[in-house]
Every structure is written in C-alpha cells, then in structure tokens.
Amino acid sequence: MKKLIINSSRSIEIFTQIQKCVQGELREDWGESVLTFDTTVGKGSLRTIGFNWGVSLIDCNITLTEEIELVFETQDLAPIEFIFISKGYFDYSENNTDSYTRLEQFQNTIISHKRDAEKTFLFPKNETLKVNFIRINRKEYLQKKNNNISQLNQLLVSLFNDSKGEATFKHGGSFSLRIADEIKLLNDVGSNSGMLRSLSLEGRLYLILSLQLLEHKNFEENMNLPEAISKEDILKIHKLTTYILEHISDNISIATLSGESGLSPKKLQLGFKILYSKTVNEYVRQLKLEISKDYLKNSDLSVSEIVYAIGIRSRSYFSKIFFEAYDILPTEYRKHLKNKNSSLN
Structure with a gap:
C-alpha cells in the first residue's frame, strides 16, 4: 500500500x-x-x-x-x-x-x-x-x-x-x-x-x-428508497437505460424490459418511478423525443425518417407528443434552427 x-x-x-x-x-x-x-x-x-x-x-x-x-x-x-x-x-x-x-x-x-x-x-x-x-x-x-x-x-x-x-x-x-x-x-x-x-x-x-x-x-424526511428496491435492482435498471438507448428504434415494451432485466413489471415500474420520477413508458418516450431533437438539429434525415429511427408508430403521433413536450412542431423546430444558423453567417 x-x-x-x-x-x-x-x-x-x-x-x-x-x-x-x-x-x-x-x-x-x-x-x-x-x-x-x-x-x-x-x-x-x-x-x-x-x-x-x-x-x-x-x-x-x-x-x-x-x-x-x-x-x-x-x-x-x-x-x-x-x-x-x-x-x-x-x-x-x-x-x-x-x-x-x-x-x-x-x-x-x-x-x-x-x-x-x-x-x-x-x-x-x-x-x-x-x-x-x-x-x-x-x-x-x-x-x-x-x-x-x-x-x-x-x-x-x-x-x-x-x-x-x-x-x-x-x-x-x-x-x-x-x-x-x-x-x-x-x-x-x-x-x-x-x-x-x-x-x-x-x-x-x-x-x-x-x-x-x-x-x-x-x-x-424518510422519503428514501423503500426496502423493495435493492442496490442490485438499481444496477439492473441502470443497465436497462443503455439497452433502451441501443434499441430506441424498437417497440420497447415493459414485458421486453422485464425479460431483459429479470425484474418483475411491478418492480420495474417502482424502480423507474423512484429513480427517475417517471413511469417506464414516460422515460422511454422522453428519451425518444430527446434523440429526435438531436436528429432534427444535427442530421439531414426527414421527419419521417426520424420517426422510423426512434421507433414511433406514426408521424402524426410523433408531431403531437413533440408539440406537447416542447410547444413547437418538429418541422417548425428545424426551420427555427436553420433560420437561427443562417442569421449567424
């Protein structure tokens, strides 16, 4: 030593x-x-x-x-x-x-x-x-x-x-x-x-x-993790976040994540709620939206191609949840970015 x-x-x-x-x-x-x-x-x-x-x-x-x-x-x-x-x-x-x-x-x-x-x-x-x-x-x-x-x-x-x-x-x-x-x-x-x-x-x-x-x-204030969530469970959920990112174009279900992690659907939901203040579906949707923003900003993919890349079922649904999250439509967001960049040149 x-x-x-x-x-x-x-x-x-x-x-x-x-x-x-x-x-x-x-x-x-x-x-x-x-x-x-x-x-x-x-x-x-x-x-x-x-x-x-x-x-x-x-x-x-x-x-x-x-x-x-x-x-x-x-x-x-x-x-x-x-x-x-x-x-x-x-x-x-x-x-x-x-x-x-x-x-x-x-x-x-x-x-x-x-x-x-x-x-x-x-x-x-x-x-x-x-x-x-x-x-x-x-x-x-x-x-x-x-x-x-x-x-x-x-x-x-x-x-x-x-x-x-x-x-x-x-x-x-x-x-x-x-x-x-x-x-x-x-x-x-x-x-x-x-x-x-x-x-x-x-x-x-x-x-x-x-x-x-x-x-x-x-x-x-005794609002810490309940006994139902162990350190081993936390590590499994942490691994799942990488799995979700790597399979973002798939239809990621709770059943799939449960099988991948070995955690029951109930424990899975409880873990995400405690650790991320979100349900599993809310977490996956938020990640898909954040990735879509990055595509809109840094790629030439069309909105339809982006929808496919992040595994959203339809373009209209994607536009709806994107607007709910960011108060702007995807097409308008990309147009805003292009106008902003052109004004700096």
Whole structure:
C-alpha cells in the first residue's frame, strides 16, 4: 500500500502533491487543472476547476495497480464535500481509525470533518473508479448574495454556519440514477474553451448539487428508497437505460424490459418511478423525443425518417407528443434552427 500525506485543502495544491506520488503530467488550461498519469502506480486522469463563492469541482477517472491511502492532515477549515461515485467504490475514515465507511456506486454522500481531524480516503487497486467531488468553502459561500442557506434543513444549516470546523458530518444517502445521468452530462461537456465551457460546467455542477441537496432532504424526511428496491435492482435498471438507448428504434415494451432485466413489471415500474420520477413508458418516450431533437438539429434525415429511427408508430403521433413536450412542431423546430444558423453567417 502507498500512503500519501496531503497538507492542504486547496484543490490545486492537492493535485501538485498527488502528481509527485503518481509521477503524472499536470497542465492548466482555461482555469482547469488536469492531471494525467500512466505509470507503475496506475493510470487515469483527475480534473479540478474552481468557481466563484468557494465552489469547486474535482473529478477522477482512475485505475490503480496498488492501494493508495490518501491522508489529509491540515488545520484548514474543511470544505463540505458532495461525493458521487459513477463507477467503483472507495473507503473513508476520520481520525486515523481502522474503521472505514465504504462509499458505493450511485450513492449520494456528503462529508465534512473536524478542523483538527485526519481524513483518509482508501482507494482500491485493480478497480476502475469514477468519482466526482463538489467542494464548498463555507466561509466564501456564505458571502454569496441570496445563498439561501436558511432554506436547507437544520443539519445542513448548522454545518454551513460552522465557521470553526467544530463538527463532523457524514451522510451516506440514497442511490440515484438521476444524479448519475447528470454527472455523465457534466463529464461530456464539449471541447469548447473559455467562457462557453466554464458556464456549461458551472450550470451542470449547480444542477447536480441541487439534486444532492434534495436527496439529503428526502432522506432526512424518510422519503428514501423503500426496502423493495435493492442496490442490485438499481444496477439492473441502470443497465436497462443503455439497452433502451441501443434499441430506441424498437417497440420497447415493459414485458421486453422485464425479460431483459429479470425484474418483475411491478418492480420495474417502482424502480423507474423512484429513480427517475417517471413511469417506464414516460422515460422511454422522453428519451425518444430527446434523440429526435438531436436528429432534427444535427442530421439531414426527414421527419419521417426520424420517426422510423426512434421507433414511433406514426408521424402524426410523433408531431403531437413533440408539440406537447416542447410547444413547437418538429418541422417548425428545424426551420427555427436553420433560420437561427443562417442569421449567424
């Protein structure tokens, strides 16, 4: 096991110290710092970007060849960290104890440790880990106008107002595929540089943060996942979303999805309702509409061809549900896009 001591809570200083351990390349571009490595320690990339009011993002996509114990020894006021793992797992402990808490895939986690306490992350070997940390420096964030901290529940209000770092906080909440989907969109933000990229990342980041805060609120109000939905069920539903995307031109029925996943139709409906706030049919229809918008914008396919490509039964029905969703007909939407693009030339 390799042990690395971190003596700063600032993201860029953390990256500099990690770089020495993994012997990677650290570069900066448009306010983002990216550390990439492919060495005897493992391979992968870490990215950090800071925003106003003490909000920053760290995301990691790494596979290690040996366990790494990351120990934070700092007298800085610890940030509040909103953690979400899209793939893999790692362990967490406070005060250098042998008692670890496992942070799992798709689980919403919020932590903040005492000012004088050690924080330890134990990253496993031979396990691909994709994880996002949204970090909030509470002193800076409280200076933000209309920060609306008072609208949070009492636990989080006291945490944000703990300017001396006297309290420890750990929330291992419910599992969420909605947050996983939004993080995928965050990581897929295009290659635009400068202001466009920064605004896109910031917008996505705040949406994810709001979903994590909402999950915490629901968890505290005992609105978390019922016992009927297990982690294994969640993983099956997550796999189904890929199946739906790959078979979007088919007539996707609940019976088909039930057979593909091994989940009963009742459990399938319950899972989609909890994880996506939609029935199975609502989820499939929304995905078909989003794909159709992309076709209308980025392809030369006719509306009839698009209807066939997304597996809708008729052009008139497609126009009807498209209008209900977006308040514009498909043909008018494409015309609007063409007029908009021509005015920019």
